[in-house]
Amino acid sequence: MKGKIIKLTGGYYYIKCDDVIYETRARGNFRHQNISPIVGDVVEFKYEDNNLGYIEKVYPRKNMLTRPRVSNVDVAVIIVPVKDPKYNLMLVDKTIIQAEYEGIDIAVVINKMDLDELEAKNLYDIYSNAGFKTFMISATNKETLKELKDFCKHKTVALSGVSAAGKSSITSAILDKDVQIGDVSNKTRRGRHTTRHVELLYSHDIYIFDTPGFSSIDLNIESEDLKNYFREFNNYREKCKFKDCNHINEPKCGVKEAVENGDISKNRYENYLLIFEELKNKGEY
Ligand code: ZN
Numbered sequence: 250m251k252g253k254i255i256k257l258t259g260g261y262y263y264i265k266c267d268d269v270i271y272e273t274r275a276r277g278n279f280r281h282q283n284i285s286p287i288v289g290d291v292v293e294f295k296y297e298d299n300n301l302g303y304i305e306k307v308y309p310r311k312n313m314l315t316r317p318r319v320s321n322v323d324v325a326v327i328i329v330p331v332k333d334p335k336y337n338l339m340l341v342d343k344t345i346i347q348a349e350y351e352g353i354d355i356a357v358v359i360n361k362m363d364l365d366e367l368e369a370k371n372l373y374d375i376y377s378n379a380g381f382k383t384f385m386i387s388a389t390n391k392e393t394l395k396e397l398k399d400f401c402k403h404k405t406v407a408l409s410g411v412s413a414a415g416k417s418s419i420t421s422a423i424l425d426k427d428v429q430i431g432d433v434s435n436k437t438r439r440g441r442h443t444t445r446h447v448e449l450l451y452s453h454d455i456y457i458f459d460t461p462g463f464s465s466i467d468l469n470i471e472s473e474d475l476k477n478y479f480r481e482f483n484n485y486r487e488k489c490k491f492k493d494c495n496h497i498n499e500p501k502c503g504v505k506e507a508v509e510n511g512d513i514s515k516n517r518y519e520n521y522l523l524i525f526e527e528l529k530n531k532g533e534y
Contacts, residue, residue, distance in 0.1 A: 250273065251294075252266030252288070253338045254288050255449040255456070261273065262304060265451065274301070286307050288448070292305075311323075314460070318447065326358055327344050329358065329410070329414070330413070346478040350468070353383075356381065358383075359373050359385045360386055363387040371384045388419045394419070394423070397419075405458075406455070408457055418432050440525055473531065475521065475524060
């Protein structure tokens with residue numbers, strides 16, 4: 250049988266095949282092959298009515314996240330609340346860079362638009378102009394969620410956002426069932442050595458999981474490469490005088506010109522400068 254691993258706990262893998270969940274163990278021979286099945290893997294497994302199901306084969310992975318360890322992620326959905334709590338675009342941009350680095354598609358969801366529509370539109374413009382699929386929603390208003398829900402169909406979604414950004418209510422609305430993620434599991438986690446529980450929440454053909462998110466983002470890239478992870482720069486870099494232009498102090502820079510003209514968001518560019526400094530300082534140690 251073929252299925253997708255949705256949960257790993259205590260040495261057991263839980264595999265979803267059609268709409269049934271099977272409990273299986275990974276067979277020892279995976280250790281020799283240097284593969285250990287992880288959540289998100291599509292696998293071939295055998296199940297013989299005696300609680301001794303086992304995985305026979307792991308299909309090639311499209312990609313793999315390390316925190317948490319989940320494979321075959323289709324899109325990173327980043328929730329940005331308009332307020333309560335106040336958004337932090339620096340952290341949003343870092344999350345975007347991390348997803349770009351991991352080769353995962355990105356969507357930005359501006360939540361709580363009802364609290365300040367003008368600000369919601371402002372945030373929407375920043376990220377849609379930068380070239381990201383962007384949604385403007387209010388998690389409490391189902392009508393506004395329709396487009397996002399359609400977007401998530403047939404996808405495995407990595408959800409991130411600060412505490413109280415609305416992750417649980419958005420996930421519940423998309424999956425049509427009540428779920429609690431993020432805040433609750435953090436509170437009940439005991440001891441620092443506890444293995445992080447990884448689970449795909451699902452309904453039909455949508456899979457969603459929570460990511461530890463913002464506070465733990467430690468970008469592992471060189472400052473000189475950072476420009477490649479700001480996709481909106483690509484449209485202007487040809488106008489730069491220098492081929493290896495970092496778009497900072499160089500003269501005749503197409504990117505800086507685009508920022509001045511308002512074609513590139515000032516907010517994104519300023520975060521680029523700050524993150525560049527941060528990465529450069531880190532590299533000097
Ligand atoms: Zn430049």
